[in-house]
Amino acid sequence: MIHTFDPTSPPIDDAALAALIQPTKLHRSVYIDEQIFELEMARIWGQAWIFIGHESQVKNHGDFYTTHINHRVPVILVRDRSGAVHVLHNRCAHKGAKLVDTVDGNARAFRCCYHGWTFNTDGTLLKIPNEAGYEGTGFDPKDPQNNLQKVRSASYRGFVFATLSDTIVELNEWLGGAAEVFDNLCDRAPEGEVEVAGGVLRYQHDCNWKLFLENLNDTMHPMVTHQSVVQAAEDYIATLPPEASSQRAEAEIIPPFGASYENFEDSGITGFAYGHHYDGGKTSIHANYSVNPDYWAAMVASYGEQRSREILAFNTHNTLYYPSLTIKSAVQNIRVVRPIAVDKCIIETWSFRLKGAPDEMLQRTLLYSRLINSSASMVGPDDLEAYSRIQDGLQSTGSDWVEMHRHYNRDKQLADRTVGGGTSDLDMRTQYQAWQAYMGKLAHHIPTGGDSDE
Ligand code: FES
Numbered sequence: 001m002i003h004t005f006d007p008t009s010p011p012i013d014d015a016a017l018a019a020l021i022q023p024t025k026l027h028r029s030v031y032i033d034e035q036i037f038e039l040e041m042a043r044i045w046g047q048a049w050i051f052i053g054h055e056s057q058v059k060n061h062g063d064f065y066t067t068h069i070n071h072r073v074p075v076i077l078v079r080d081r082s083g084a085v086h087v088l089h090n091r092c093a094h095k096g097a098k099l100v101d102t103v104d105g106n107a108r109a110f111r112c113c114y115h116g117w118t119f120n121t122d123g124t125l126l127k128i129p130n131e132a133g134y135e136g137t138g139f140d141p142k143d144p145q146n147n148l149q150k151v152r153s154a155s156y157r158g159f160v161f162a163t164l165s166d167t168i169v170e171l172n173e174w175l176g177g178a179a180e181v182f183d184n185l186c187d188r189a190p191e192g193e194v195e196v197a198g199g200v201l202r203y204q205h206d207c208n209w210k211l212f213l214e215n216l217n218d219t220m221h222p223m224v225t226h227q228s229v230v231q232a233a234e235d236y237i238a239t240l241p242p243e244a245s246s247q248r249a250e251a252e253i254i255p256p257f258g259a260s261y262e263n264f265e266d267s268g269i270t271g272f273a274y275g276h277h278y279d280g281g282k283t284s285i286h287a288n289y290s291v292n293p294d295y296w297a298a299m300v301a302s303y304g305e306q307r308s309r310e311i312l313a314f315n316t317h318n319t320l321y322y323p324s325l326t327i328k329s330a331v332q333n334i335r336v337v338r339p340i341a342v343d344k345c346i347i348e349t350w351s352f353r354l355k356g357a358p359d360e361m362l363q364r365t366l367l368y369s370r371l372i373n374s375s376a377s378m379v380g381p382d383d384l385e386a387y388s389r390i391q392d393g394l395q396s397t398g399s400d401w402v403e404m405h406r407h408y409n410r411d412k413q414l415a416d417r418t419v420g421g422g423t424s425d426l427d428m429r430t431q432y433q434a435w436q437a438y439m440g441k442l443a444h445h446i447p448t449g450g451d452s453d454e
């Protein structure tokens with residue numbers, strides 16, 4: 001029986017949950033049912049490795065950044081005195097107050113606003129006011145329960161993830177072959193490292209979190225949804241004199257969103273275990289950006305010509321590390337998904353500096369984020385209009401199903417990945433195979449996408 005999101009309906013059972021996802025279609029309730037949203041927060045966001053932040057956000061001892069693992073569990077990313085980076089539960093060990101209530105900052109220690117218990121930056125208990133009252137009570141200040149509790153965490157090339165699960169595989173195994181895009185992002189830096197720069201663009205999307213993820217590699221929409229902005233940009237570019245070089249940087253970014261179906265088909269989609277996937281590789285909408293000569297010289301000095309060519313030729317568009325992080329290695333920005341409610345999520349865009357690259361590279365990244373990702377941009381808000389129309393449209397009782405047949409049965413299974421044409425629904429099928437495995441509490445067995453409904 002399919003769950004019908006009637007408020008009087010009984011709790012959804014695992015068999016009903018499994019029936020919501022078919023190989024080529026899914027039930028609309030996964031976008032609009034509050035009970036399913038709560039289960040997703042527990043079973044997907046409560047098991048998967050969730051992106052917390054980048055080590056460069058907490059460069060010095062005491063630097064901290066706060067966020068949530070899912071819509072409820074607050075955490076602190078912090079660097080301790082020894083230089084180690086921790087993800088700590090943002091919950092006082094005394095009576096449970098949220099300890100840090102600012103987004104970021106620097107602290108020598110964390111002092112609770114309620115009774116003044118104070119903790120070191122590695123989470124250990126430092127001080128209890130008027131401690132004599134505990135003498136002879138059996139209370140042990142050395143008991144680890146009286147520290148801030150650590151969340152299981154790991155980092156890959158400076159990107160810190162955490163999980164509420166004790167049993168999910170290690171981060172490296174979970175990233176699998178999709179880690180090659182992190183490598184490409186960092187290898188694009190002449191010094192082999194990136195760091196956060198230029199602040200964050202953060203805005204609320206009035207839609208279910210999965211609609212944002214499904215759009216990332218949906219290459220059947222840009223030429224439709226973004227048609228008007230591409231047309232306006234092309235009309236404007238046609239008026240530019242040849243010496244208008246700064247406007248030409250903008251001119252490289254917007255028109256590729258109007259590329260043909262054939263171009264997007266050529267870019268290809270690659271799916272991995274755990275719902276990860278990317279589009280592009282051989283080519284993408286970023287493939288024809290001009291190469292800054294100073295940047296090229298710095299790359300060649302670090303890697304030599306042949307390796308530099310290989311690094312820049314691996315041209316992906318969006319990569320999703322399901323469910324929380326999407327990166328654009330070719331333009332050095334990432335977008336982070338923070339669900340709030342069944343029909344609301346926050347999307348954050350962070351920009352990165354390529355260490356050892358000229359400042360023009362960071363300026364291009366910031367320009368891209370403003371033109372494409374910000375709430376005042378000309379492209380992202382087009383997408384948001386589509387997401388909120390889907391959120392409204394799926395209230396209709398006219399049909400229960402959302403479809404994802406495109407290129408079904410044409411995907412090719414390789415050793416650790418599934419590959420398909422760039423306009424395939426392979427990306428969506430990959431995500432929902434992971435969805436089904438996490439929701440069925442089978443996180444140890446998450447396939448690589450493709451046609452199989454194992
Ligand atoms: S709740 Fe934090 S000191 Fe009491």
Ligand SMILES: [Fe+2]
Nearest residue numbers: 221222225383
């Ligand atoms: Fe779009």
